[in-house]
Every structure is written in structure tokens, then in C-alpha cells.
Amino acid sequence: MLSLLTVTTIYHGFIYLKNEQLKRYAIYHVALIALIVAMSGAYLANSMTMVWIFVEATTLAVSALIYHDRSAIALEATWKYVFVCSVGIALAYIGILFLGFTVSNGTSPDLSFATLPAMAAKANPLFLKIAFVFVIVGYSTKMGLFPMHTVTVDAHTVAPPPVSAFISTTLMNVGFLAIFRIYSAFAATTIFAFMNHVLILSGMLSLLVASGYMLKAKHNKRMLAYSSLENMGIVAIALGVGGIGYYAAILHIILHSFTKAGLFYQMGQSYKIMGTYELDNSGGYLNLYPAGAAVLLLGLICITAIPPSGMFISEFMMFKAMAVNGEYFYLILTALFLTFVAYALFTRVLHIVYSQPRDKEMYLHERVNPVQTISQFVLFGLVIFLCFVQPAPFKELIESIIGGLPK
Amino acid sequence: MINMLLIFFILSFAIGLSVAFIRSKVVIRMLVMLFAAMHVAFTGW
16 A cells, blocks of 8 residues: 555656755655655564654654745644654653563563563553553554644645645554554453543544534645544544454555545645635636546545445444444444534535635646546545455455454 | 565665755656655565
């Protein structure tokens, strides 16, 4: 997934930076390469400490990318990102220290994921709980989950669209991976139920915040950033609910990555044509660029989990897991929040596509070659394909990821 | 596995450093495409 989105992000980056000055062009690509390498390291690391180091490295690379436009708002978002991520990463580090003290028994701790489950089973549950809470709060800066979600929302709003697409998908997945690996390692301990409660609480609060802010969002990219928060909330809830919710969580995070990347790429193209991200000044996109309008409408169907979107399958599985476990309160609350989210997304995207803008003179009317939009259709095509067919190797891959979790 | 990872990191570092100092957009673009191809090949492997 990282490789696929690397290719599309680099392609859209070339288009976005076509008229950029050489110095910024070089800095952008150096930072992007550093980010991809750091994320690859975080995905492949086999110990808690190595994951932490690579996640910290992503903060530095992303900061350079957010500041690309050199505007006051970009500077503010960059500082905020560096400060909040540093605090978050420090909290995650405290969690790792707790874990080290708990499992080491006075010796040098081995925090590799291979040995961690066996060591955690013998550790003091109170310290494990504290470690988990610190880790989830710390890595929520990267996953974009409540309570440290604010920083990712600002970053996604300000960063160049290809970067927004990249960090609201693959980087959020890195945060999820860090939390998921600890969750898997502690799954056989007595704090399993506690972890599920924390995940569901965090997910519910993410949904609440996202649905509330999306209803008043007046910035097109900010709306998508809150949508990412909402989807990470769904993933956390699905993981916390358990059963087929595990499968739903992994499937949802994969499909969300493809969908959100496509939508953010399209936001970059819409900016070229409309010259604004402000919702009130956007409109008439169907007449200006029909292929882009088709992408927005298709993306809307995919992100709101309406069939034939594959996200329908993952959300349906999550609701089924809730019903099987008898958690009807969570089910109703989640459905209510998702209704608000769907309403907010529909009204805003339909406004961009069909309404007349307030200020037409702002439009840049720059030409966008429809060939540049093909990659977005391919990504949405994958999401729709996975609604109807999930190939056996794909299923086995997800099953192997969740294989170590209690049934 | 470790060796492949090490090679990938070293090559990425070399490409990143080259991109930082080269004064041609065309060459930068080619290096970045080389990096993307390398990443896909590494992940595929």
C-alpha cells in the first residue's frame, strides 16, 4: 500500500510542483524521500524502540513538507506539528519506558515484538495499563485519533495536496500500526478488556469531534482532514469491539487509504481550477472540470461507505460485530455520528460540484489534463473491486495480521 | 532481510543527498522516479 501510494504521490507531486522554484522543488523531494524511508522503517521494525525512532523521524520529514508554501499559516501549522508531535512522541516514549521497567525485572529489557507477549503476560497489569494509555495517547498524534488529533487536522489542511494525501493515509497507518502492535502484544494479558474500552472510548470521541466539526467546516481540505479523524475513530472502535471487528478494522484502514488519497489528489486539481479551498467560493465544478467532478462524486460514495464502496463491507462488519456482542449503545451512537458525517460530506461535495460560486473572479481556470485524474479513478476502482471480490491472498494477509488476537 | 534493508536505506540516503545538491529539475525527477522504482522493487521482494 505504501509503495502504491508512493508512486501516485510522487506523480501528483511532479504535477503540483511544475512551476516551483528549484530550491523548494529539491527540499520537497528530499523531505518526501526521508518520509517514505522513515515510514518503511517503522513498518518493518521489529522492536518498540525502533518503531519509536522511525516515527520520530517522520515528524521531522513531515514538518519540512508542511512548510512547503512558506506562508504564515504554513509556519503556524509546522510549529504546531513539531510541538504537539514531540509532546506526543515523548508520551509514547514514557509508555515504552514503563513497559521496559515492567518487563525487565532489573535487567536490560528486550522490547522486540517476538518476545514482548510472553514478557507482558508476567508483568504487573497496572503498569501495563499505564504503558498502554501513554502509548495510545502518544501515537494518536500520528494516527490522528482523539485526544491528539488537532495537529493532524491542521497539517492536512495546510500541506500541499499530494502530501496531505500521503500523510492522511500512510502516516496515519504508521500510528495505527504502532498502537496495534502493542495491542497485539498485550492481547493475551488480563488488561485486554481495558484496552478494548480505551480504544472504543477514543474512537467514539473521535467520531463525536469529527462529526461536530465537519458540520461547520468551511474549508474543503479541512473537511477531508476531519473525515480522516472519523475513519480512524471507526478503525479504533472496530478493533475494540473484537470478533469480526478485527478484520473490519484492517480492511477499513486499507480502503480508507485508497479513498482518501484519491480525494486529496483531486483537491489539488480543484485548487488549480477554482483557486480556492474555501467552500463558500467553490462551486460549478461539474461545468469547469467534469472528470474532476466525477472523481469527487465517486469519492463521496466511497468515503461515506455507500455500496458499491468496499468501505460498506468494513463498516457493515463492524456493526455486525457490535450486534453480535450485544453492544447496542455503541451501535446506535456510531450510526448517529456517521449520519452527521454523511450529511456534512454530501452537502459540501454537492455544493462544490453543482452550486454557483459566490466569487467567480477568483477562479484561476488553469487547465488540468484529464489523464492526470486517471490515478484517482484507479484508486476508487480498487475500493469498489474489494467490495465485490476479496482475493484469497488478500484475505489471508488480513487473517495473518489478526491471527494472534483472541477470537 | 537485514542486509536488503540496509542496502535500501543506504541507497535511499544516497538518492536523497543527490536530490538535495543537484541543480536540475529533470535530474531530480529522474532520481525520485528511481527511488520510487527501488521502493516498489524492495517491497515486492
